[in-house]
Amino acid sequence: MRHPRVPAFRRRRGVGVETQVAHRPRGGPDLAAVVVRPRLEHAVDALLDGTPGGPRAALVSAPPGFGKTTLASAWAHRAGQRGWDTATCRLTRSDVSPRLFWRTLLDTLRAAGPETAAALEGLTAPDRVGDVHHLLDLLDRLAGTPRPLLLVLDDVHLLHGRSVVDDVDELVRRSPASLRLALVGRPVASPDTALDLRLSGAFLTLGAEDLAFTAAEARRACPDLDPAVLSAVLDRTEGWPALTRLVAAAVGEGSVLGGTWPQQRALFEEVMLETLRRHPDEDLPVLFAAASAEQVPLELLVHLTGRGDAGEVMERAAATTGLVTREGSDPLPSYRLHAGLRAYLEGEHARRDLPGVRALAAAAARWHLVRSQGLEAVAQAVRSASEPLLAEVLSLVGPRIVNEGAAEELLGLLTPEDAHPGEGVHLPGCPGDGSGCAAAWIDAVVARALLDTGRVQEARAVLRPLPAEADEDLRLVREAVDLDLARLRGRRVEEAPEAAATLDPDVELQHALARGAVLLRQGRLEEGEAVVVEAMTLAQGLHRCAAALGLMTMHAVAGAARSDAALTARRAAAGLEVARARGWSDNARAGHLHLLAGWAARVQLRDVEARHHAQLALQLVGPADDPSARVSTWALAAATRLEGHEGTAEDADRLHRVWESMDDQSVSAEAVVYIAMADVQVCLAQQRPERLREVLDVMRRRLDGARGPASEVGDLGEVLVATAALELLRSRRAAAVERLSAVTDGRARCVSRSTRLEAAVLLARLHLQAGDRFRAVSRCRDALALAEGLSMPRPLLELGGPDVVGLLREESGAWGPWQPFVDELLPLAVRDAGPAVPLTHREVDVLRELATLRTVEEMGESLVLSVNTVKTHLRGVYRKLGVTSRRDAIVEARRAGLL
Numbered sequence: 001m002r003h004p005r006v007p008a009f010r011r012r013r014g015v016g017v018e019t020q021v022a023h024r025p026r027g028g029p030d031l032a033a034v035v036v037r038p039r040l041e042h043a044v045d046a047l048l049d050g051t052p053g054g055p056r057a058a059l060v061s062a063p064p065g066f067g068k069t070t071l072a073s074a075w076a077h078r079a080g081q082r083g084w085d086t087a088t089c090r091l092t093r094s095d096v097s098p099r100l101f102w103r104t105l106l107d108t109l110r111a112a113g114p115e116t117a118a119a120l121e122g123l124t125a126p127d128r129v130g131d132v133h134h135l136l137d138l139l140d141r142l143a144g145t146p147r148p149l150l151l152v153l154d155d156v157h158l159l160h161g162r163s164v165v166d167d168v169d170e171l172v173r174r175s176p177a178s179l180r181l182a183l184v185g186r187p188v189a190s191p192d193t194a195l196d197l198r199l200s201g202a203f204l205t206l207g208a209e210d211l212a213f214t215a216a217e218a219r220r221a222c223p224d225l226d227p228a229v230l231s232a233v234l235d236r237t238e239g240w241p242a243l244t245r246l247v248a249a250a251v252g253e254g255s256v257l258g259g260t261w262p263q264q265r266a267l268f269e270e271v272m273l274e275t276l277r278r279h280p281d282e283d284l285p286v287l288f289a290a291a292s293a294e295q296v297p298l299e300l301l302v303h304l305t306g307r308g309d310a311g312e313v314m315e316r317a318a319a320t321t322g323l324v325t326r327e328g329s330d331p332l333p334s335y336r337l338h339a340g341l342r343a344y345l346e347g348e349h350a351r352r353d354l355p356g357v358r359a360l361a362a363a364a365a366r367w368h369l370v371r372s373q374g375l376e377a378v379a380q381a382v383r384s385a386s387e388p389l390l391a392e393v394l395s396l397v398g399p400r401i402v403n404e405g406a407a408e409e410l411l412g413l414l415t416p417e418d419a420h421p422g423e424g425v426h427l428p429g430c431p432g433d434g435s436g437c438a439a440a441w442i443d444a445v446v447a448r449a450l451l452d453t454g455r456v457q458e459a460r461a462v463l464r465p466l467p468a469e470a471d472e473d474l475r476l477v478r479e480a481v482d483l484d485l486a487r488l489r490g491r492r493v494e495e496a497p498e499a500a501a502t503l504d505p506d507v508e509l510q511h512a513l514a515r516g517a518v519l520l521r522q523g524r525l526e527e528g529e530a531v532v533v534e535a536m537t538l539a540q541g542l543h544r545c546a547a548a549l550g551l552m553t554m555h556a557v558a559g560a561a562r563s564d565a566a567l568t569a570r571r572a573a574a575g576l577e578v579a580r581a582r583g584w585s586d587n588a589r590a591g592h593l594h595l596l597a598g599w600a601a602r603v604q605l606r607d608v609e610a611r612h613h614a615q616l617a618l619q620l621v622g623p624a625d626d627p628s629a630r631v632s633t634w635a636l637a638a639a640t641r642l643e644g645h646e647g648t649a650e651d652a653d654r655l656h657r658v659w660e661s662m663d664d665q666s667v668s669a670e671a672v673v674y675i676a677m678a679d680v681q682v683c684l685a686q687q688r689p690e691r692l693r694e695v696l697d698v699m700r701r702r703l704d705g706a707r708g709p710a711s712e713v714g715d716l717g718e719v720l721v722a723t724a725a726l727e728l729l730r731s732r733r734a735a736a737v738e739r740l741s742a743v744t745d746g747r748a749r750c751v752s753r754s755t756r757l758e759a760a761v762l763l764a765r766l767h768l769q770a771g772d773r774f775r776a777v778s779r780c781r782d783a784l785a786l787a788e789g790l791s792m793p794r795p796l797l798e799l800g801g802p803d804v805v806g807l808l809r810e811e812s813g814a815w816g817p818w819q820p821f822v823d824e825l826l827p828l829a830v831r832d833a834g835p836a837v838p839l840t841h842r843e844v845d846v847l848r849e850l851a852t853l854r855t856v857e858e859m860g861e862s863l864v865l866s867v868n869t870v871k872t873h874l875r876g877v878y879r880k881l882g883v884t885s886r887r888d889a890i891v892e893a894r895r896a897g898l899l
Helices: 038-049 068-081 101-110 114-119 131-143 162-173 194-199 214-219 229-238 243-252 264-277 282-288 297-305 310-321 337-370 374-384 387-403 409-415 435-454 454-461 474-486 505-523 525-542 544-559 565-583 588-603 607-620 627-642 650-663 669-684 689-702 710-715 715-731 733-744 754-769 774-792 794-798 800-809 816-829 842-848 856-863 867-880 886-895
Strands: 057-061 086-089 149-154 178-186 201-207 296-297 326-327 334-337
Touching: 038 057, 038 178, 038 201, 057 068, 057 296, 057 435, 068 086, 068 149, 068 162, 068 178, 068 337, 101 114, 101 149, 101 162, 101 326, 101 374, 114 131, 114 867, 131 162, 131 733, 162 178, 162 454, 194 588, 201 525, 201 544, 214 243, 229 474, 264 326, 264 689, 264 842, 282 297, 282 310, 282 337, 296 297, 297 310, 297 334, 297 337, 326 669, 374 387, 387 409, 387 435, 387 474, 387 505, 387 544, 409 435, 409 454, 409 669, 409 886, 435 454, 435 474, 454 474, 474 505, 505 544, 525 544, 544 565, 544 816, 565 588, 588 627, 588 794, 607 816, 627 650, 627 669, 650 669, 650 689, 669 689, 669 715, 669 754, 689 715, 715 754, 733 842, 754 774, 774 800, 774 816, 794 800, 794 816, 800 816, 816 856, 842 856, 842 886
Parallel strands: 057 178, 057 201, 086 149, 149 178
Antiparallel strands: 296 334, 326 334
């Protein structure tokens, strides 16, 4: 027997027997009752029993109304009775986006139970799908947990995009013995791994044929129906459970089962119509209102319909259709309609009264607005198809939604269901000419959300000129968008005007974040930091987490611009703590914080930590980010690799090529100096004067006008230090000393305070080589004062080399207030470039298995060890390498020569 498939039910059948029975009282049977189906209970037990060779995952795939959710609930109930942790993740269109899928899944898993939550502690969602290391870290943590776990993924047919589907395939294929997976959805292609797993008996597949009613089950579902009539109903519906029960109920009330329903689609629609007929006409407004959203609060139904008995209507619908679910508890429950019933009610309501549908949505939007339910208000405003209303809603809650970190969800509401991923935002077909303040508000909020999700080109495309009558809040939002667009595109911004007075704190926050970033880029540190700190206090008080995180990042940028490594490290750590609490630490929002934390760790000689942050920044800082952040990230990654065991001439070339990536983009003076001085040190170490000349040329061009008139660029301390390095390579020591002295004596202006430290260290080294120990000690004291004040010891070791380190050691005890700093520094001067890692033999075995990308269960099979023993050794490896993830463990092990 063939069964219907989504999206249409098209198969014709011959005309059946026309049957008519006596009319039943209105209301009919209780269709909400669950029919006991022992054969499906066996499938439930087969998945949970864990017998060798038995299934460890299941795919339940059928059209609406086949009992998929009921079966999934039975799995969860039976697993709970056995003492399992259970997690049911009902996916939505926004949840399955590449940016949100893993965050949604991890949140669901953490809610499964305390043991599972403890196992996942510290694990954060990646910013995008396709990260095999993250998936393996997740599976490693779930393997061998004290309580087994059942994970139900509902509505998996919503998954789109090859990378998301591949992640789910890999999750199914490599799930540990302690994890059982149930994938539930409408008919879609099975995961790629399903065939292999099915052949091995490890993948249970249930389709419409398996879920369809048998004759015995139909009799249990419809015990009052004449057997001949029930047989005809079962034949016409092909056992489709919901349709069978609805047709039986309709026939039982006197409808004719016959030639009027020649096709499945017509049959379905006719049954739905019969469902409506069994309710009084005065109940229909309540049912239509209930179809306005996936889940509707009773309070909203009462508000929309003016019916105090709306709850009674919904309870009757639940009993007579079996397609309405009550959620929550008294006195204010919510109701969720089955997708098929909701779709039918929406279509029927629109057919009967389209203006009424839109008026209902508009009233719902305003109801949600009063309750500060921003996303819900936007969803209803979209349904209203009213551009003025959508603009009003977005003007009131759009900035807040973005500031709270829900920009992706907002864009999902503004994207039609038939839009393809990556196609961009398409605003609903609202009446209007696309001009005026309403359209401008929509443009501005959508552009803000797009920028927040890294979609710079799309943000540019949606903007149109502001109308002359734009209000002040709209002008501020648009000004913030324009400032960020210019910065992210690498354009120089000459002015960063103060914000005009506004009553909307979220508009104020967005403008302050954009303006503060521009001020810091311009080198106006005092002014920029004041703007950032004031706005950060406001964001934290209002619990606007995304805005607060952006402002904390700018606060850390200000610390780096002051060359204060300790201050930068503290501020970056505070930002990353907020990011971890929100699940954003491995997310693009935290990319700049990892860059800043990596810079601070590097100059403080915390190399393992620096490499960890550099790798994360490299993953998270992408093409849509600020050019200054991009080039700084590439430079940090090249520098940290160059300082490790496997650093090569190729890594030095990679650092030098960072300059080529800047093109004509505006990059902050601090970023130019940071990259330049790292390149100068490499040129000195490798004795490459020709490359140093190239660095000098780029510095002069890039710093032109960065700190004063172009004619003064040659006097900048950074240019003088680079020129002195070139003089050294040409053996012109006297000229080098003169240029460096101009920097240390304060005669030359510096972009970065660390430049004076570097000049002092180089001078101390030159005086030592010339035999002038007195001046060398004096310059060393200057360097120590600067290095301790900036919390930046690396230049003393890297630029000073063995000469300065030897002087520090020989004069030990004579450094006065800086002696404790010297005592901490000297042990670092003799350490190995890679981490000292005393691994046991078993830990080495596990480490080697780690690099094969096997799960802990697969490692255990290979090493003939239990899963818990493998996990114990794995924790030891992580601890000794100073890492928390597989990817970082592999990187550090290779750096230390262990792989």
